[in-house]
Structures are given as structure tokens and as C-alpha cells.
Amino acid sequence: MFESNFPVDKECxxxxxxxNAFxxxxxxxxxxxxxxxxxxxGTAARAYRLSELPD
Structure with missing residues (x-):
């Protein structure tokens, strides 16, 4: 799941x-x-039970 840790990572x-790196x-x-x-x-949408975004 992309950037589930960004609030912490934004310090660096x-x-x-x-x-762009990902x-x-x-x-x-x-x-x-x-x-x-x-x-x-997709993984975040499923984990947090969110509706999938349209393509």
C-alpha cells in the first residue's frame, strides 16, 4: 500500500x-x-473499505 506512512516520512x-520514486x-x-x-x-480502498476510484 503506497505511502501509508507519509505523515512520518514527510520530515525526510x-x-x-x-x-516519483515509487x-x-x-x-x-x-x-x-x-x-x-x-x-x-486498490489496497488502501479495500483496507479502509472505500469505494474504488474510477479508471
Missing amino acids: VSYRTLW KQIAAKAGLSEAEKADIFS
Whole structure:
């Protein structure tokens, strides 16, 4: 689940830098679009029982 720790992390790194780093890691790992969607939104939506965001 992407950046569930950001309130703590923001003391060390900007959100923009962290977001771009995670996008690069996901791309280099060869993750599918579905896997990236889970990392960046789907897992949090399920964990917190939120409605999925539209594509």
C-alpha cells in the first residue's frame, strides 16, 4: 500500500519525490497495470473499505 506512512516520512522527503520514486520502482519491477493499481490505490480502498476510484 503506497505511502501509508507519509505523515512520518514527510520530515525526510517531499511527497513529489517519494511518488516519483515509487512510480519508477513499479515500472522497473515490471508490474502489471493491475498490480500498480493495487499498490497506488486498490489496497488502501479495500483496507479502509472505500469505494474504488474510477479508471
